[in-house]
Amino acid sequence: xxxxxxxxxxxxxxxxxxxxxxxxxxxxxxxxxxxxxxxxxxxxxxxxxxxxxxxxxxxxxxxxxxxxxxxxxxxxxxxxxxxxxxxxxxxxxxxxxxxxxxxxxxxxxxxxxxxxxxxxxxxxxxxxxxxxxxxxxxxxxxxxxxxxxxxxxxxxxxxxxxxxxxxxxxxxxxxxxxxxxxxxxxxxxxxxxxxxxxxxxxxxxxxxxxxxxxxxxxxxxxxxxxxxxxxxxxxxxxxxxxxxxxxxxxxxxxxxxxxxxxxxxxxxxxxxxxxxxxxxxxxxxxxxxxxxxxxxxxxxxxxxxxxxxxxxxxxxxxxxxxxxxxxxxxxxxxxxxxxxxxxxxxxxxxxxxxxxxxxxxxxxxxxxxxxxxxxxxxxxxxxxxxxxxxxxxxxxxxxxxxxxxxxxxxxxxxxxxxxxxxxxxxxxxxxxxxxxxxxxxxxxxxxxxxxxxxxxxxxxxxxxxxxxxxxxxxxxxxxxxxxxxxxxxxxxxxxxxxxxxxxxxxxxxxxxxxxxxxxxxxxxxxxx
Numbered sequence: 263x264x265x266x267x268x269x270x271x272x273x274x275x276x277x278x279x280x281x282x283x284x285x286x287x288x289x290x291x292x293x294x295x296x297x298x299x300x301x302x303x304x305x306x307x308x309x310x311x312x313x314x315x316x317x318x319x320x321x322x323x324x325x326x327x328x329x330x331x332x333x334x335x336x337x338x339x340x341x342x343x344x345x346x347x348x349x350x351x352x353x354x355x356x357x358x359x360x361x362x363x364x365x366x367x368x369x370x371x372x373x374x375x376x377x378x379x380x381x382x383x384x385x386x387x388x389x390x391x392x393x394x395x396x397x398x399x400x401x402x403x404x405x406x407x408x409x410x411x412x413x414x415x416x417x418x419x420x421x422x423x424x425x426x427x428x429x430x431x432x433x434x435x436x437x438x439x440x441x442x443x444x445x446x447x448x449x450x451x452x453x454x455x456x457x458x459x460x461x462x463x464x465x466x467x468x469x470x471x472x473x474x475x476x477x478x479x480x481x482x483x484x485x486x487x488x489x490x491x492x493x494x495x496x497x498x499x500x501x502x503x504x505x506x507x508x509x510x511x512x513x514x515x516x517x518x519x520x521x522x523x524x525x526x527x528x529x530x531x532x533x534x535x536x537x538x539x540x541x542x543x544x545x546x547x548x549x550x551x552x553x554x555x556x557x558x559x560x561x562x563x564x565x566x567x568x569x570x571x572x573x574x575x576x577x578x579x580x581x582x583x584x585x586x587x588x589x590x591x592x593x594x595x596x597x598x599x600x601x602x603x604x605x606x607x608x609x610x611x612x613x614x615x616x617x618x619x620x621x622x623x624x625x626x627x628x629x630x631x632x633x634x635x636x637x638x639x640x641x642x643x644x645x646x647x648x649x650x651x652x653x654x655x656x657x658x659x660x661x662x663x664x665x666x667x668x669x670x671x672x673x674x675x676x677x678x679x680x681x682x683x684x685x686x687x688x689x690x691x692x693x694x695x696x697x698x699x700x701x702x703x704x705x706x707x708x709x710x711x712x713x714x715x716x717x718x719x720x721x722x723x724x725x726x727x728x729x730x731x732x733x734x735x736x737x738x739x740x741x742x743x744x745x746x747x748x749x750x751x752x753x754x755x756x757x758x759x760x761x762x763x764x765x766x767x768x769x770x771x772x773x774x775x776x777x778x779x780x781x782x783x784x785x786x787x788x789x790x
Contacts, residue, residue: 280304281462282322284313286330286340286358288744290603291445292354294326296459296645296744305642307603310342317346327359329445333409333581334361334371352466353436359696360432361409367439368415373408380404382450385430389421391439393433393460397422397453403430403444404451411443438465449747455642459544474648478511478655481640485515488638489596494519495638496588497581497598499550501538502668504600504641506687510599511640513548514656521549521594525580525589526687528556529672532694541662555583563674563681569790571679576671588635598638601644604745615726666711666744675790677716685733688771689716691744692735695764699757709751710742714765715778717787723773725766730775739777740787748782 282300285291285307298305317325317705332339344366355363361371384400401747403424411429414420415440418439422431434438440461459516462468486654489495495512500524513520522542526582530762534553543550562575588594641649646667654665669675673693677685694713700706715736723730742748752758762775778785 274381279323280306280320280472281324281466281468282313282317282320283307283326283328284342284346284359285309286328286342286362287332288328288330288356289359290445290447290746291328292645293744293746294328294458295603295642296732296746297327297455297471299474299645299648300455300464301459301462301468302472303462303468304472310340313346314343317349317351322351323468324354324462325349327355327362328648329359329406331355333373334357334358334365347437347439350560352461353440355439355441356447357406357443357445358736360429360756361411362444363441364411364414364432366416367418367434367540369418370412371409372412373410383424383427383430385422385444385453387422387431389419389433392430392435392465392655393457394421395460395464396456401452402450402452403446405444406449406656411441418627425484425496430638437459440465445653454641474644474651476655477644477648477652478514481511481652482515485512485638485640488502488636489516489519489743492519492593494521494591494594495520495595495596495598496523496584496591496594496635497638498522498584498600499524499538499542500600500670501534501541501665502600503646503653503665504602506542506600506658506662507649507656508598508600508639508641509542509548510656510658511652511686512638513546518549520598521551523551523553524586525553525555525583527559527576527579527672528676528683529559529576530680531668531673531697532690541659551587553587555579558583560681560683563678567679569675571724572674572790576674580670595635596638597635601639602644602649603643647744664707666706666709666713675788676713678789679718685716685718685771688733688735689714691769692716692772696737696761699761699764700753703757705753707759708741710740710745710748712737713737713785714738721774723766725773731774732771734777735769735772736778736789737761737775738787738789740782742782742787745787748787750777750781752777771772 280303283294283305291307295305295307306320320558347366348467366372382402385403387394387397390397414432417434417436418432420429421433424430427443430443445451446457462472467659497509497512497520499509509522514726524538542548559579562579563572566572584597650663673686673689674681677689696712697712699713715738717736719734720731721734723732739751740748765772765775
C-alpha cells in the first residue's frame with residue numbers, strides 16, 4: 263500500500279490492483295466506479311492525460327474506458343495514449359470507449375445516421391461465454407450514441423447486437439479487449455452489473471477484498487504522514503456526515519492540532535448549530551470555534567436569485583471566513599474538508615471541458631494561492647455509503663452516520679429566488695415538520711433525502727374563513743444509492759396528510775403544499 267497525492271487533493275490512497283477507469287467525459291463515469299466497488303473491487307477514475315501516470319502507480323488488473331459526449335474522429339476528441347493497450351491488462355470500452363478502442367485497433371467509426379440509438383434497446387447476444395455469461399436474450403440495455411462502429415479491427419468478433427447496432431458487444435479474447443455500445447452501469451440495463459462482474463471478476467480476475475469499513479487506520483495513518491508531527495489543520499465542520507467523519511478521522515490522527523470551525527451561515531436547519539456544539543465540543547472534546555456569520559452571508563446573497571451565483575457566493579464567503587480564522591493558528595498550514603468523490607466529478611470537467619458541470623460544490627475547487635495551505639481531504643476517493651461505513655468503524659453515532667445528506671450551501675438552494683430571512687424562517691419550520699413526521703415513524707430508513715422547498719409563487723388559499731395569497735411549499739422525498747440517480751417517493755396517506763396540515767396550520771407563509779414527483783434524471787435531487 264502506498265499513497266500518492268492526486269490532482270487537487272492531499273490525502274488519496276493509491277490502492278494497488280483494482281480497476282482503473284479512464285474518463286472520456288461521461289456524465290455518469292462515477293456510476294461505473296460505484297458499480298465496480300459494489301463488487302468488492304477498488305476502482306479509481308482518472309483523466310486521459312494522466313492515465314499512463316496513474317496506471318504505473320496503481321498497477322490495476324483491469325481498465326475501463328468510459329463513455330463521452332465527443333466523436334472519436336473530432337479534432338477536439340480526448341487524447342489518450344494508445345500505449346495503454348499494450349500493457350497486457352484486460353480492457354473494457356463503454357460507448358465512446360468502444361469506439362475509441364475500435365479506432366485504435368484497426369477498426370473505424372462514422373456518424374450513425376440511421377444507426378443512432380437513444381434509450382432502451384433489446385440486446386441479442388450471439389456468444390454467451392465469459393463476458394456475456396448469464397446475460398438474457400432480448401434483455402433491455404440503455405443506449406446513447408450518435409456514432410457507430412463501421413468495422414472491427416483484426417481479432418475482434420461480434421458477441422451481441424441490437425436491431426440498429428450490429429456491434430453492440432464485441433471482443434478480442436486473445437488480447438482480452440472488449441467493448442459495449444450500451445451503458446452497463448445504469449439501472450436501465452437489466453444485466454449490466456452481471457456484465458461488469460463477468461469482466462472484472464471473471465476475465466480480469468480482480469480481488470474482491472475492497473471494504474470501506476476497514477479503511478479507518480489506513481486513512482488515519484495517511485493524515486499523520488501528510489500533516490507530520492507539528493502541522494495543524496483547520497477543518498470546516500458543517501455537522502453533516504462528510505465533514506463529521508473527516509473531523510473524527512483527522513482528530514484521531516493529530517488530536518488537539520485539529521481546529522474545527524463551524525460557520526453558522528444562517529442557512530442551517532432547525533437545531534443544527536446546537537447539535538454540532540453538543541457532539542463535537544462536549545462529547546468528542548474537539549477544539550471547536552463557532553462563527554456567527556448569518557448576517558454576512560445573507561448580506562452577500564441579497565437580491566441574488568441565480569442558483570450558480572448563490573453557490574459561488576456561499577463558497578467564496580466560506581473560503582474568506584476560513585482564511586480569516588486560520589490566522590489564529592500560526593502552524594495551521596492545512597485546511598481539512600469533507601469532499602467526496604461525486605463532489606469532485608460533478609463539479610470538475612474531466613479533461614478540460616467535455617464533461618458538463620452539473621453544479622458547483624462550495625468545498626471543491628481549491629483555495630486562493632496566497633493562503634499557502636494544503637488541502638486535507640481524506641474522503642475524496644469515497645462515495646457516500648462508503649463514508650457511512652467508515653463513520654461506523656470510527657464509532658460515530660448512528661443518528662449522525664445515517665442522517666440524510668444536506669447540501670453545503672444549505673437552505674439557500676432550497677429557497678428559490680433571492681434568499682431572505684422572511685423566506686428562510688418558514689422554510690426552516692416546514693423542513694423541521696417534514697423531518698419530525700418521517701423520523702418519528704422510522705420512515706427515513708428507506709429514503710435518501712426528505713426535505714421542504716420554498717417556492718415564491720403566490721397562490722390563493724383560505725385560512726380562518728379568510729382569503730390568503732401566499733407561497734408554495736414543496737415536499738421532496740427521494741430514494742437513491744449514490745445520489746447520481748434517484749427515484750421520487752411518497753409516504754403513507756395519513757402521514758402525508760399530517761405533514762401538509764401541520765405546515766399549513768403551523769407555518770406562516772404557505773398557502774399550498776405540493777409533492778415533487780420528479781426522478782433524477784431528468785431532474786436533480788435539489789431544486790437548485
